[in-house]
Amino acid sequence: MKTRNIKVADPHIQNLASLLSGPNPILYKKVDLAAYDCDGFTIQRFLPKAVVFPENTEEVAAVVKYCAENNLPFLARGAGTGLSGGAIPLNGEVIISLTRMKRLLSVDLENRRAVVEPGFINLQLTRSVANKDYYYAPDPSSQYCCTIGGNVAENAGGAHCLKYGVTTNHILGLEVVLPNGEIMEIGKNGIPDEPGYDLLGLLTGSEGTLGIVTKITIRLLKNPESKQTVLAYFDRIEDGSQAVSDIISAGIVPAALEMMDKIAIEGVESAAFPVGHPRDIAAVLLIEVDGIAAGIEEQIEQILEVCRNRNVREVRVAKNEQERERWWANRKTGFGAMGAISNDYLVQDGVIPRSKLPQVLKKIHHISKEHGLRIANIFHAGDGNLHPLVLFDSRIPGETEKAIEAGSACLKACADAGGTITGEHGVGIEKKEEMRFVFTDDEITAQINIRRVFNPDNLLNAGKMFPTPGRCAEIKQELQKK
């Protein structure tokens, strides 16, 4: 490892640089750091102390060890597309960027696995095995740029998680650098149900608070023989919601079952991939089924029947792959498209029992009126995962705060309906306080105790996931014991 000649007053910068082998391995000037002051959650911004670019696991471990020994807070970052602020350096952290660790290390089709580094891009994995007729299932809308490491941290979902499950269902093994710099392999044999406690499940979705993932063994799926996609327009959102329930009750498990409401449609039709959705409808459903070709036709017939029974205005099947892809491109621009109809937007991520859809939508409509802000709704309707998008204008004084309040009220509505406060975006800094909607103080303390097993000094990604201790006597006590 060559020592780099960086002339800065802070010796930590030089020392960190000396641990890294690549070109330009560290950013430390304010102008460079500005790009790392937030992730996809842009409402709160903090400058990191530095950003380092390790090239391999050993360099990650060396940086972590250095930070631990010198009491420097640190955190890991992938592509920075996270929506709940999990990679924001709240405490002036050293950011460990994993974007240079982006190799596809191996593919084992016989056992349907691949091993990737954390900076490997989600969609790139599917592209790498597509010619062999395999794919990687979890497909967050950011899949063209988000990293698998980030997906593991947030237990990312996506439109096709209804049938295929979220990230945790597709992770077979992890290599992790623990907060003391030790390297640990979990589920190293790539076998789903290992003996001992389920550390693989525990680490997945731990939002970068227990360790830094440096290698991931992942499950590959065979492409389904056939796919068909249905588009259905409803004049009443209740009819659309009811159609969702009816499809599931009929025993069909669609690969995806998506819904957008009127304001969301206004957005996607004003953005990069308009497909001509009528502007005056209340809801559009996008329903995809996949599997053996012979079974698909029958399911499509059932779906068309269900939609007709629920007063659908228009329903049709994608004529070909091109049309299907256009529909999906249109849907996947969903969040960003809000930029075309609003200066700012805040995306929320609640989950409710499917049967409560109409009731919660009514409540969200009420919240919108109450706060004087428009709220668009995009949902993974099949698994009850709502994404209310609160539209606001940060240039108007007080409107940002009002948007945050409205977002929180939407989550409260989900929790009150027997649901929860995040389906796939994580808690991060955004929803820390909302954790109280679904967990008691004791339950939160139990989780903080688990963090302490891995991350006893709380130098790794502190201040995320759990409510501020000052506001919770029990946790405060717990922390004082330290």
Add this chain to the structure above:
Amino acid sequence: MKTRNIKVADPHIQNLASLLSGPNPILYKKVDLAAYDCDGFTIQRFLPKAVVFPENTEEVAAVVKYCAENNLPFLARGAGTGLSGGAIPLNGEVIISLTRMKRLLSVDLENRRAVVEPGFINLQLTRSVANKDYYYAPDPSSQYCCTIGGNVAENAGGAHCLKYGVTTNHILGLEVVLPNGEIMEIGKNGIPDEPGYDLLGLLTGSEGTLGIVTKITIRLLKNPESKQTVLAYFDRIEDGSQAVSDIISAGIVPAALEMMDKIAIEGVESAAFPVGHPRDIAAVLLIEVDGIAAGIEEQIEQILEVCRNRNVREVRVAKNEQERERWWANRKTGFGAMGAISNDYLVQDGVIPRSKLPQVLKKIHHISKEHGLRIANIFHAGDGNLHPLVLFDSRIPGETEKAIEAGSACLKACADAGGTITGEHGVGIEKKEEMRFVFTDDEITAQINIRRVFNPDNLLNAGKMFPTPGRCAEIKQELQKK
């Protein structure tokens, strides 16, 4: 709560009885306790201090609290069908029997969930919702008598886990009594991907070492429209193994893909449900596909084709539901059937990558010869889960020890092939030392540290899952720090 008049020298017995409301709430006489000195792992036996029968969560919590305050070791027990000794009172525990907490508390078909008490019998759940066309997927061979609480503790599998996943994939929420007597709800909203750490995953499969489950929210599945089952006989086990790989490679995910070898066939044909498998074949495959009727035929054709390409001697589809059920009854007697051809048997539970099947079978054959003991093989071949059954006679001095050695060698062979030491039976006391085949000391210590978060005094089910501290310096050190 009425105080019971039990006249025994030990005041704990009377005090425990006073916490319980049901008739005959405690066993404490040696003659009664003898029935609880082991579970399905019969090689080691220890008498409990007492067996208590709580009627509800509050009584479980009261007993646990009493034990914690009086430093009495304790553990929970369901039907006692566990195969790795998880419910054996190694330390003279107070056994908390959950067999009286066996109510089906609610069924919510719209959201496809049910809530059960831990003593509810697995198969009973499917029977309770069958008339509505729903079922509960995990189907261990003991399903007619094992409890859902026990299934959660061991993360039980079953023949149909290839397509549908093991218990952890079907648990949406738990109510747990922690080792200090506190009651905690995890995933209380029955939503699969809750915010915070995945405690649901952590508790499931923790073999009764982190808490006692008192309520379970469970996922129900809609019955598949159609099922078909294929039976295939092979003269060479390599051909059978290769057919397994070929079926999966063809992109078919069968609901079940089971295999039995020659000795296993001898067993099941000598037991309660013979179906006329030829005694001279090397392997029988049982392959079930389910789903939409229209898709099934095509898959069956592909499966028949694969078998023919691998020199199958005979292959056929079940003529009707009666024949299908007979084939399954025959297969599910598998373990017990060994009693018909051997005085004793020891079942093992290794997992290997599917592609290593022929190689590991050769190794097991070698182990059999080396130890002079017959080993039958029954596998969930589709997911590489082997059950070598070591046949022995405990009346012959030294043969029990030889059988244990041979079983351990089989697990070593699995671990060496890149596999692991248990797929669905758990570690318990049986495979504690074999944990070293797949985990380093550091990894084991990390897990023990997690146990300490929940179970700091290790009064709950001590001595299970992890190797004996005396034999592992690092763990010893860790424990001394306490």
